[in-house]
Amino acid sequence: MPSSTPVIGVLALQGDVREHLIALAEADALARPVRRTEELAEVDALVIPGGESTTMSKLALAFDLMEPLRARVAAGMPVYGSCAGMIMLAEKILDGRDDQQSVGGIDMTVRRNAFGRQNESFESAIDFQGFEGEPVHGVFIRAPWVESVGAGVEVLAELPAADGAESRIVAVRQGNLLATSFHPELTGDHRVHALFVRMVEEALAARS
Numbered sequence: 001m002p003s004s005t006p007v008i009g010v011l012a013l014q015g016d017v018r019e020h021l022i023a024l025a026e027a028d029a030l031a032r033p034v035r036r037t038e039e040l041a042e043v044d045a046l047v048i049p050g051g052e053s054t055t056m057s058k059l060a061l062a063f064d065l066m067e068p069l070r071a072r073v074a075a076g077m078p079v080y081g082s083c084a085g086m087i088m089l090a091e092k093i094l095d096g097r098d099d100q101q102s103v104g105g106i107d108m109t110v111r112r113n114a115f116g117r118q119n120e121s122f123e124s125a126i127d128f129q130g131f132e133g134e135p136v137h138g139v140f141i142r143a144p145w146v147e148s149v150g151a152g153v154e155v156l157a158e159l160p161a162a163d164g165a166e167s168r169i170v171a172v173r174q175g176n177l178l179a180t181s182f183h184p185e186l187t188g189d190h191r192v193h194a195l196f197v198r199m200v201e202e203a204l205a206a207r208s
Ligand SMILES: NC(=O)CC[C@H](N)C(=O)O
Pocket: 049, 050, 051, 052, 053, 054, 082, 083, 084, 085, 087, 112, 113, 141, 142, 143, 144
């Protein structure tokens, strides 16, 4: 399976699949949609896009993808989740639907639709750990925040405290898993995707 240019799938059950395929291509990865277990088996890594995590959960179960996804994560496949994809990578979901399941893998608790009704969609400059130059332009759309993380989770970005509100964790990494509350695939700034491609290359190099 490993090749010199990593093949990165985008989970294409629901959500902004196309935008991630474009962002990955612009970050010099080979990207393709993944809908079936056979397609999952053929990729080196996966992006879980933004969208609606309750629907994604339902479709992953209906298409018998949930267990194969968990097995690949347990085997060390690199995965990047944005927004709904972050929720899919969380071990614990607050304000989820009762029957909602996640793939899990990151030792964190996320709260769905956490920023409240007045603030359903907003944009904010985000300092992202390790990035040179301009802050990341964070686009938040009915976004989750990370309520708490376990000891093995690295916090990569926080939304600064403002208007009496606390600062909130909005980007994390644990091993080969990366997640952001916001949507870098919508901005044309592909530094987060480039970081993920580097993580994938390092994971493949470590395995060979
Ligand atoms: N933009 C998004 O991905 C929104 C996430 C959505 N609110 C959910 O719970 O899945």
